[in-house]
Amino acid sequence: MAELTFSETLDWLDEHRGQRVVVEVGCKDPRTDDADFAVLQVHTTLGAMRIVDDREHGTGVTRIPFEDVDASEIGGIELDQACFHGAKIHLGLLKVWQYDVYVVFSPIGV
Numbered sequence: 001m002a003e004l005t006f007s008e009t010l011d012w013l014d015e016h017r018g019q020r021v022v023v024e025v026g027c028k029d030p031r032t033d034d035a036d037f038a039v040l041q042v043h044t045t046l047g048a049m050r051i052v053d054d055r056e057h058g059t060g061v062t063r064i065p066f067e068d069v070d071a072s073e074i075g076g077i078e079l080d081q082a083c084f085h086g087a088k089i090h091l092g093l094l095k096v097w098q099y100d101v102y103v104v105f106s107p108i109g110v
Contacts, residue, residue: 004087004094009079010049012087012094013064013105017046020108023066023077027101036102043108044068047076077103 004012026038047065065076085097094105 001088001090004089006079006081006084006087009084009087009094009096010062012089013046013049016105016107017048018067020045022104022106022108024104024106025077025101026104042066044075046105052078079103 021044023040023042023044024038025040026036029035029037044066045068047067049062049064051060052063061078061080063076063078079096080098083098085099087094087096089095092107096103096105
């Protein structure tokens with residue numbers, strides 16, 4: 001497994017812009033010490049990253065929109081460098097930890 005910095009994580013996401021992915025969001029499974037628990041899984045297309053304001057904290061965060069979400073909806077993932085706890089690539093999958101939550105990006109058809 002390759003460990004990534006925040007910048008390298010953004011590079012990976014930029015390289016996969018426009019690609020179909022499975023996005024899984026979850027947390028550590030509280031019932032065990034070594035397992036994760038997925039709470040959401042979405043099949044989508046990664047859009048172009050942009051910096052948006054986090055109005056609650058007054059800082060900028062990186063937003064990765066989902067391209068195939070209706071334009072009237074706000075679908076996507078936000079990554080905050082201040083809350084970034086690490087990222088790894090394993091077998092082509094990107095797993096990012098921030099806060100106590102993980103997000104996995106799994107390219108489809110690669």
